[in-house]
Amino acid sequence: MDLTPSPVDEAFRAEARAWLDAHVPAVPLPSLETEEGFAAHRLWEAELAADRWSVVSWPTAYGGRDSGLIRWLIFEEEYYAAGAPGRVSQNGISLLAPTLFEYGTEEQRSRVLPPMASGEVIWAQAWSEPEAGSDLASLTSKAVRTAGGWLLRGQKTWSSRAAFADRAFGLFRSDPEPAPRSASLTRAVPRSPHQGLVYLMFDLRVAGVTVRPIGRLDGKPAFAELFLDDVFVPDEDVIGEPGQGWRIAMSTAGTERGLTLRSPGRFLAAAARLVELWHARGCPGDVRDRVADALIGARAYQLFTYAGASRFLDGESLGPESSLNKVFWSEYDIALHETALDLLGDEGELADTDWSEGYVFSLAGPVYAGTNEIQRDIIAERLLGLPKGRR
Amino acid sequence: MRFLPTGEQRAFARSLDALLTAAGTPSVVRSWSAGHHAAGRALWSRLAEAGVFALAVPEAYEGVGPLPVELAVAFVELGRHAVPGPLVETVLAASLLADVPEQAERLLPRLASGTALATVGAPYALDGDAADVVLTIEDGKVWRSPGCRPGVRPSLDPARRLATPLPGGALLSPAVPPDALARARLATAAQALGVGLALLDKTVAYVKQRVQFGVPVGSFQAVRHRLADAKIALEFARPVLFGAALTMTSADVAAAKAAACEAAYATARTALQLHGAIGYTAEHDLSLWLTKARALRTAWGTPTECRAAVLSGVRPPA
Numbered sequence: 001m002d003l004t005p006s007p008v009d010e011a012f013r014a015e016a017r018a019w020l021d022a023h024v025p026a027v028p029l030p031s032l033e034t035e036e037g038f039a040a041h042r043l044w045e046a047e048l049a050a051d052r053w054s055v056v057s058w059p060t061a062y063g064g065r066d067s068g069l070i071r072w073l074i075f076e077e078e079y080y081a082a083g084a085p086g087r088v089s090q091n092g093i094s095l096l097a098p099t100l101f102e103y104g105t106e107e108q109r110s111r112v113l114p115p116m117a118s119g120e121v122i123w124a125q126a127w128s129e130p131e132a133g134s135d136l137a138s139l140t141s142k143a144v145r146t147a148g149g150w151l152l153r154g155q156k157t158w159s160s161r162a163a164f165a166d167r168a169f170g171l172f173r174s175d176p177e178p179a180p181r182s183a184s185l186t187r188a189v190p191r192s193p194h195q196g197l198v199y200l201m202f203d204l205r206v207a208g209v210t211v212r213p214i215g216r217l218d219g220k221p222a223f224a225e226l227f228l229d230d231v232f233v234p235d236e237d238v239i240g241e242p243g244q245g246w247r248i249a250m251s252t253a254g255t256e257r258g259l260t261l262r263s264p265g266r267f268l269a270a271a272a273r274l275v276e277l278w279h280a281r282g283c284p285g286d287v288r289d290r291v292a293d294a295l296i297g298a299r300a301y302q303l304f305t306y307a308g309a310s311r312f313l314d315g316e317s318l319g320p321e322s323s324l325n326k327v328f329w330s331e332y333d334i335a336l337h338e339t340a341l342d343l344l345g346d347e348g349e350l351a352d353t354d355w356s357e358g359y360v361f362s363l364a365g366p367v368y369a370g371t372n373e374i375q376r377d378i379i380a381e382r383l384l385g386l387p388k389g390r391r
Numbered sequence: 392m393r394f395l396p397t398g399e400q401r402a403f404a405r406s407l408d409a410l411l412t413a414a415g416t417p418s419v420v421r422s423w424s425a426g427h428h429a430a431g432r433a434l435w436s437r438l439a440e441a442g443v444f445a446l447a448v449p450e451a452y453e454g455v456g457p458l459p460v461e462l463a464v465a466f467v468e469l470g471r472h473a474v475p476g477p478l479v480e481t482v483l484a485a486s487l488l489a490d491v492p493e494q495a496e497r498l499l500p501r502l503a504s505g506t507a508l509a510t511v512g513a514p515y516a517l518d519g520d521a522a523d524v525v526l527t528i529e530d531g532k533v534w535r536s537p538g539c540r541p542g543v544r545p546s547l548d549p550a551r552r553l554a555t556p557l558p559g560g561a562l563l564s565p566a567v568p569p570d571a572l573a574r575a576r577l578a579t580a581a582q583a584l585g586v587g588l589a590l591l592d593k594t595v596a597y598v599k600q601r602v603q604f605g606v607p608v609g610s611f612q613a614v615r616h617r618l619a620d621a622k623i624a625l626e627f628a629r630p631v632l633f634g635a636a637l638t639m640t641s642a643d644v645a646a647a648k649a650a651a652c653e654a655a656y657a658t659a660r661t662a663l664q665l666h667g668a669i670g671y672t673a674e675h676d677l678s679l680w681l682t683k684a685r686a687l688r689t690a691w692g693t694p695t696e697c698r699a700a701v702l703s704g705v706r707p708p709a
Contacts, residue, residue, distance in 0.1 A: 001400065001460050002393050003637050009392065070392055275705050292698035295705065296631065296646040303630030306394040314395070324623050373612075379622055380615035384595050389610030 020082035033220035038164040041088035045119025063117035069309040076265035092123030103240040124162035126170030137193040143172035152231040162224035163213035174198035197245030201237040264302035271298035290339040320382035323375040330365030411472035423475035424549040439505020447485040452499035459636040463581040470585025475550040477510040477518040484509030486571035512556035519554025533564040548682035580651040583687040587655030590662040624654035642704020649697040652688045659684035
């Protein structure tokens with residue numbers, strides 16, 4: 001057991017810190033959930049990319065540094081400790097890119113990844129539908145075969161970043177046969193709803209796409225509804241084999257819940273800021289234990305992730321253990337921000353502070369990326385071996 | 392950087408687990424609770440042979456320590472099997488005595504070899520009726536006590552027999568070395584984590600076979616989600632424990648104690664609830680772990696003291 005960084009890791013940390021010291025905006029950017037803030041964050045992505053800091057773990061061919069997982073974690077620690085802006089390209093970098101590395105073609109990778117790394121193309125996720133949330137496999141939006149590609153028809157919702165993003169990736173039903181949710185009398189073996197799906201990328205700024213932004217709890221258009229009316233997608237934008245979409249998308253979900261969606265650096269920095277706030281307010285005793293728990297939780301999350309990264313480097317896959325991670329950070333994030341707002345007292349309800357912005361953002365955590373109820377079911381069945389039951 | 396147990400550390404844990412499984416600790420615990428120490432001392436000797444106590448004793452005194460990571464590995468297994476006796480206190484005593492050469496020469500080889508058990512009264516001396524060496528910590532000073540008063544006070548954990556040291560004795564040290572206390576906290580945290588892991592395993596096994604309404608109760612979401620939460624708490628306490636064993640800073644060790652004891656105690660509550668009435672009986676072996684989770688929570692640092700130590704590890708902004 002060892003937590004000692006190598007000299008190469010140390011040098012990498014120093015290089016990252018120096019760059020961030022010189023480049024992180026002195027005045028925080030406007031909220032990335034606004035049009036103005038989105039544009040400012042896109043420019044910041046370009047600044048990161050110009051010196052190869054936007055996607056350090058990617059191969060150099062696509063704009064990365066081939067840093068490996070440990071140095072990615074180190075970069076993230078430095079990034080958030082420096083108070084650098086939120087990442088508007090998060091969806092693409094942490095959800096789509098890993099899928100392209102695993103299932104994409106070389107042509108797709110060299111076409112899609114460099115503009116993702118530079119912020120030139122920003123990606124939204126198009127998974128959920130009005131009637132397909134936790135039961136995602138019941139989705140009904142279609143991809144219909146046409147010459148040279150597919151036509152998308154249907155409706156997607158809760159599509160994060162879609163209000164201002166350029167492109168989206170999502171799951172569509174490509175098999176014309178309807179997938180019944182319950183056993184049909186006319187069929188001896190009911191087909192699984194997980195079959196017959198295609199995973200593909202599409203443009204949000206073409207004919208047939210209507211984007212209707214949705215205001216989140218504070219009214220900012222953090223996500224959107226997508227109405228798709230015969231939107232053409234060329235074959236080159238299909239990821240993997242049509243029909244295999246579910247498996248491909250779930251591999252994304254594994255990555256999403258695993259090591260890369262919420263880096264420990266983010267929470268280490270937030271906990272440090274909370275302790276500063278606590279000191280600034282005269283160390284009130286009534287929240288002392290909660291402030292300590294924020295520090296303990298950030299350390300726990302950091303070390304849990306280092307252990308996961310070590311296992312990954314040993315060649316193990318992480319699989320359902322990423323569900324432990326997702327429940328932990330999403331609940332931790334809310335508790336930390338609640339403590340900060342309580343500490344702020346009368347100022348706690350002001351909506352124009354970093355703490356309240358972080359609080360509103362944190363509230364969505366237990367819902368998106370697979371609700372925490374779904375994650376607990378996964379933990380119960382796949383990690384504890386409990387029998388399947390009614391959800 | 393590779394933050395995982397080495398092959399040797401894993402093998403050490405497995406060998407202790409096998410030893411303790413074969414020993415059948417519940418009957419040892421029950422006789423220890425009744426004041427019969429023979430079976431407990433026999434088990435103690437076997438743990439010493441396996442090298443557990445030598446981990447806390449410096450090489451100069453026939454030990455191999457201090458090796459905090461291995462100590463944590465061992466104490467997780469001791470907790471998992473609810474091993475009785477002044478385990479943490481013997482580790483603490485070894486640290487306290489190591490700074491006092493004339494005592495160390497006589498006593499530490501005996502602690503390492505398992506021929507002597509030590510306890511530390513602060514104020515209660517755990518298993519003082521079984522200990523060969525009784526130290527006390529009073530007003531921040533360390534004493535070698537002549538022994539304990541006859542009789543013990545019962546603990547919520549019947550396997551923990553709380554004696555009261557006799558006053559007086561020889562002054563060993565005018566202050567408690569902080570690393571000694573850190574080692575006691577680390578060992579307690581590890582023991583608590585092991586207790587929690589055992590409670591989770593036993594409860595998962597129980598809800599798979601307990602049938603109500605025609606199905607195993609473990610198929611109900613209300614049951615499954617409580618167990619998932621216990622799993623999350625324990626799996627996030629584990630890296631805090633081993634991270635603390637590597638750094639041994641007072642803040643990291645306090646964080647480990649708070650995280651492990653909270654996780655173990657929350658798991659105990661879940662274990663009791665999901666076992667139903669049978670879990671509330673002294674007769675069911677679950678009680679051996681349930682009661683220990685409660686007792687370890689306040690041993691060698693209450694949750695509040697530990698959290699205060701975590702915060703004092705952070706420098707206030709200038």
